[in-house]
Amino acid sequence: MYTMGTLLRHGSAEQKQKYLPAIASGELRLQAFGVTEPTSGTDTGALKTTARLDGDHFIVKGQKIWTSRAEYSDLMLLLARTTPLKEGMKKTDGLSVLLVDMREAIGNGLTIRPIRTMMNHATTEVFFDDLRVPAENLIGEEGKGFRYILSGMNAERILIASECVGDAKWFIEKASNYAKERQVFGRPIGQNQGIQFPIARAYANMRAAELMVREALSLYESGKNPGAEANMAKMLAADASNEAANVCIQTHGGFGFAEEYDVERKFRETRLYQVAPISTNLILSFLSEHVLGLPRSY
Numbered sequence: 001m002y003t004m005g006t007l008l009r010h011g012s013a014e015q016k017q018k019y020l021p022a023i024a025s026g027e028l029r030l031q032a033f034g035v036t037e038p039t040s041g042t043d044t045g046a047l048k049t050t051a052r053l054d055g056d057h058f059i060v061k062g063q064k065i066w067t068s069r070a071e072y073s074d075l076m077l078l079l080a081r082t083t084p085l086k087e088g089m090k091k092t093d094g095l096s097v098l099l100v101d102m103r104e105a106i107g108n109g110l111t112i113r114p115i116r117t118m119m120n121h122a123t124t125e126v127f128f129d130d131l132r133v134p135a136e137n138l139i140g141e142e143g144k145g146f147r148y149i150l151s152g153m154n155a156e157r158i159l160i161a162s163e164c165v166g167d168a169k170w171f172i173e174k175a176s177n178y179a180k181e182r183q184v185f186g187r188p189i190g191q192n193q194g195i196q197f198p199i200a201r202a203y204a205n206m207r208a209a210e211l212m213v214r215e216a217l218s219l220y221e222s223g224k225n226p227g228a229e230a231n232m233a234k235m236l237a238a239d240a241s242n243e244a245a246n247v248c249i250q251t252h253g254g255f256g257f258a259e260e261y262d263v264e265r266k267f268r269e270t271r272l273y274q275v276a277p278i279s280t281n282l283i284l285s286f287l288s289e290h291v292l293g294l295p296r297s298y
């Protein structure tokens, strides 16, 4: 999964040897990604969870929110502040990435509380109450964690974008099949251009998004950090799946709302990607600033 992109790129040889083969073989289960906090939101540099070095351990204190899969994960990649913010310091400096072994941590300073959401996502709140994490679990250098996490986030965006393309394909196929079968006024509804055109447009937008996903992926696979392409892929694919979801529910008329057709479920699920793992506004801000050279808006 995307989470371990950070370990793969920035971990030590010992850390990779210890964890990656066991992850690949399935011996180690899922991994969680502990970045977002309740009070900092998208402003990651403002996070408040701290990790203080005490001998050969970090002592972690704070809280994360929206930590998906935490209950089912053996490991968590955690971003915490290891150097207190001082005047003149960039707030994205002084953050570090720690690998938390959830099997040891739960009940020993780490508590998980599930959050019920509008779709089945197994996301949680995680509380750190003087959790002890071995110092050897620091990934890369102390204070440079934000940069390491960003490269993992590119992998996450590409993965989610691929998922959105798959969702869009599912909606388009489901809508097309239904439009061929459903007879109203004595003919298939798919014979009406008012039904055909939105599905055809959703298909074209999905294909365009898919090309951007491939571009981002090939750059990432060649060892680059394709921030712009990963962000664009995620935005275009999330928009394509959202559009296809709308078209699909509309094509199904009233049956689009019936649980047994599954359309309403996937409609709810795909809506998430307008917000997570990064919201559309923040992608547009990134492109404005870093690609177009416009003034930073926040």
Ligand SMILES: Cc1cc2nc3c(=O)[nH]c(=O)nc-3n(C[C@H](O)[C@H](O)[C@H](O)COP(=O)(O)OP(=O)(O)OC[C@H]3O[C@@H](n4cnc5c(N)ncnc54)[C@H](O)[C@@H]3O)c2cc1C
Pocket: 032, 033, 034, 035, 036, 040, 041, 042, 043, 065, 066, 067, 068, 069, 117, 121, 123, 272, 275, 276, 277, 278, 279, 280, 281, 282, 285, 297, 298
């Ligand atoms: C189901 C689910 C699973 C998740 N899983 C994980 C996970 O596993 N690990 C993890 O770390 N996080 C996870 N997240 C968190 C997710 O990444 C954040 O919700 C997302 O990045 C948005 O942050 P926020 O919710 O704090 O919104 P906020 O930052 O509070 O933003 C709220 C709204 O304001 C807008 N906004 C904020 N600032 C600006 C600005 N400067 N300009 C324009 N608009 C702005 C945003 O676009 C958004 O629409 C998950 C979230 C959800 C809902």
